[in-house]
Structure formats: structure tokens, C-alpha cells
Amino acid sequence: LNNELCQLLGIDYPILQGGMAWVATAELAAAVSNAGSLGVIGAGHMPPAVLREEIHKTKRLTNKPFGVNIMLMSPFVKEVMQVVVEERVPVVTTGAGNPGEYIPALKEIGSKVIPVVASVALAKRLERVGVDAVIAEGMESGGHVGEVTTMSLVPQVVDALSIPVIAAGGIGDARGMVAAFALGAKGVQIGTRFVASVECIAHPNYKETVLRAKERSTVITGLSTGHPVRVIANKLTREFAELERSGASPEELDRLGAGKLKIAARDGDVEYGSVMIGQVAGLVDSIKPVKEIVEEIVNDIPKVFERLRGGNKA
Numbered sequence: 001l002n003n004e005l006c007q008l009l010g011i012d013y014p015i016l017q018g019g020m021a022w023v024a025t026a027e028l029a030a031a032v033s034n035a036g037s038l039g040v041i042g043a044g045h046m047p048p049a050v051l052r053e054e055i056h057k058t059k060r061l062t063n064k065p066f067g068v069n070i071m072l073m074s075p076f077v078k079e080v081m082q083v084v085v086e087e088r089v090p091v092v093t094t095g096a097g098n099p100g101e102y103i104p105a106l107k108e109i110g111s112k113v114i115p116v117v118a119s120v121a122l123a124k125r126l127e128r129v130g131v132d133a134v135i136a137e138g139m140e141s142g143g144h145v146g147e148v149t150t151m152s153l154v155p156q157v158v159d160a161l162s163i164p165v166i167a168a169g170g171i172g173d174a175r176g177m178v179a180a181f182a183l184g185a186k187g188v189q190i191g192t193r194f195v196a197s198v199e200c201i202a203h204p205n206y207k208e209t210v211l212r213a214k215e216r217s218t219v220i221t222g223l224s225t226g227h228p229v230r231v232i233a234n235k236l237t238r239e240f241a242e243l244e245r246s247g248a249s250p251e252e253l254d255r256l257g258a259g260k261l262k263i264a265a266r267d268g269d270v271e272y273g274s275v276m277i278g279q280v281a282g283l284v285d286s287i288k289p290v291k292e293i294v295e296e297i298v299n300d301i302p303k304v305f306e307r308l309r310g311g312n313k314a
């Protein structure tokens with residue numbers, strides 16, 4: 001399992017934890033890094049001082065490499081980029097935009113830069129400006145999504161690039177990881193599965209929603225605003241759909257969605273908050289320590305290959 005991606009990032013297993021806003025704090029990131037994978041702090045809309053504190057907390061909880069995920073739609077994106085440079089964060093992932101302008105500063109301090117992409121075009125543009133790898137994220141994933149599925153996007157991004165491709169979206173166990181490698185990925189990014197972990201600080205209602213969710217429990221809202229987001233269907237999404245049908249403006253819709261991830265993830269309001277989890281939630285049926293989640297995935301990989309070799313004997 002220790003492949004080129006592991007060498008690049010200094011980790012034991014080619015598994016990254018999704019840098020989820022309001023959910024992926026130091027506790028989760030450090031636990032994932034201590035389990036031999038790459039833990040990632042979700043900067044979300046954090047102000048710089050809050051992110052710096054989260055980074056210091058992570059450095060107190062693990063000596064292993066970890067990352068910070070910068071959400072490029074954050075109003076603090078310039079300041080938090082400055083913080084990750086000053087704190088010499090070893091790995092920086094980015095989401096919901098094009099990190100092109102920040103790459104020189106990050107490369108300057110030797111950070112590995114790994115943007116999430118939802119299209120081949122963006123993946124090629126970012127390879128040209130020197131990113132170290134890309135996370136090709138399918139629309140199965142929770143939160144802000146593109147329009148292409150993981151199964152379709154990953155092999156096309158793999159064929160278009162010569163740098164490592166990490167698959168994300170709908171991966172929650174060893175089968176998804178083996179499938180991603182079959183598609184040409186060198187690693188996987190896992191979000192929803194890690195939300196249902198002991199160390200994740202999301203509200204118990206949020207975690208409970210992951211356990212109760214099935215494969216059809218999520219919907220994509222906000223297609224008309226240009227910021228499509230996959231969330232669990234609830235009272236908020238029904239209100240949102242009503243507004244969208246009645247021709248509300250993108251600004252009005254964005255205003256309805258603003259701040260709702262926090263009230264779900266931190267305050268536990270899973271009816272009127274945004275529960276941003278992916279379609280793989282239907283596979284997740286228990287809350288486990290991060291170490292157990294990682295070990296289960298890694299230990300199941302040989303069994304997946306046995307099943308592949310021996311038909312459905314095993």
C-alpha cells in the first residue's frame with residue numbers, strides 16, 4: 001500500500017481525510033494522522049487567528065504530517081493562506097475554486113498543494129501551474145459538488161495528468177478504495193465515513209444522521225445558484241426547493257444557505273441546518289474510533305482482492 005503518494009506526503013496509507021468545514025478540527029485531523037493517514041483541518045470560513053490555533057492544537061496532538069483544506073470561497077482566503085505559509089503546513093488542499101494564484105507562495109515553503117477538481121479542464125490547468133497531485137471529487141460527495149460522478153471523472157482525470165490523482169466522493173470502505181485504484185487513482189479522500197468517528201467533534205445529531213442515512217437520503221440544492229451542494233433532505237431543503245421553484249434569486253438562496261452548516265454540525269439542528277454528507281452514508285452504520293476505521297479499510301483490502309479472484313466464493 002505504501003506507494004508514490006505515501007512517499008510524497010510522508011504517510012503510511014494513501015488515505016486522506018476530507019477537510020470538512022465545521023467538522024474537521026484538530027481532534028479529527030490529529031487522530032487520522034496518528035493512524036498513518038493524512039489528517040486535514042477544514043479551514044472553512046475560519047478567520048486566520050482561529051485557524052492558527054487549530055494548527056497549533058494539531059501540532060500538539062500529532063508529530064505526523066497533516067494538512068489544511070482551504071475553502072476558496074472563504075472571505076478570509078488571503079489571510080488563511082498567509083497563516084498556512086507562516087505555520088509551514090506540510091500539505092494544503094483546496095476546494096470550491098481555483099487556487100492558481102496561491103501556488104507559488106505555497107511551493108516556496110515546500111508545501112504539497114493538492115486541489116480538489118471536479119473537471120478534467122481544471123485538473124490540466126492546475127497541473128500546468130505546478131500542483132503536486134489533484135483530488136478528483138465526484139458528485140457523490142457531500143457539500144459543494146461538481147456534476148460528474150467519481151466512476152466517470154477519475155479515469156478521465158488520470159488519463160489527462162501525469163501527477164497522482166486521488167479519488168473522492170462515494171468512498172467509504174475497502175471496496176471503494178480498491179475500485180478507485182482500479183480507475184487509476186493513487187489514493188482516496190474520505191469524508192462522510194470519518195464524520196461517524198469518535199474523535200470527530202460534530203454534534204451527536206449530525207453523526208446520528210450519517211448512521212440513519214440511506215443511499216437516497218441526500219439531495220443537491222442550489223443548482224440554480226451556481227453553488228450546488230449535496231445535503232441530507234430535510235425541512236431546510238424542502239424550503240430551499242420551494243424558493244428555487246418560485247424563482248428566488250441566487251443571492252436570496254445563498255442567504256438561506258449561509259451559516260446553516262454550522263447550526264447542523266455544531267448545534268445539532270439537523271432539520272433546519274445543512275447536513276453536508278455524501279451518498280456513501282448508507283454504508284456507514286456505526287461510530288468508531290478513527291484508528292479502527294483506518295485499520296478496517298486497510299485490513300479488508302486483501303479480502304476484496306480474494307473476492308475478485310475467486311468470483312463470489314468468499
Ligand SMILES: O=C(O)COc1ccc(-c2c[nH]c(CNC(=O)Nc3ncc(Sc4ccccn4)s3)n2)cc1
Pocket residue numbers: 021071073094095096097098116117118122137142143144145146227229257276
Ligand atoms: O473551474 C474553476 O475555476 C473552479 O471550479 C471548481 C468547481 C468545483 C470545485 C469543487 C467541488 N468540490 C470541491 C471540494 N469540496 C468542497 O469544497 N466542499 C464544500 N462543501 C461545503 C463548502 S462551503 C460552501 C461552498 C459553496 C456553497 C455553500 N457552502 S465547500 N471543490 C472546485 C473547483
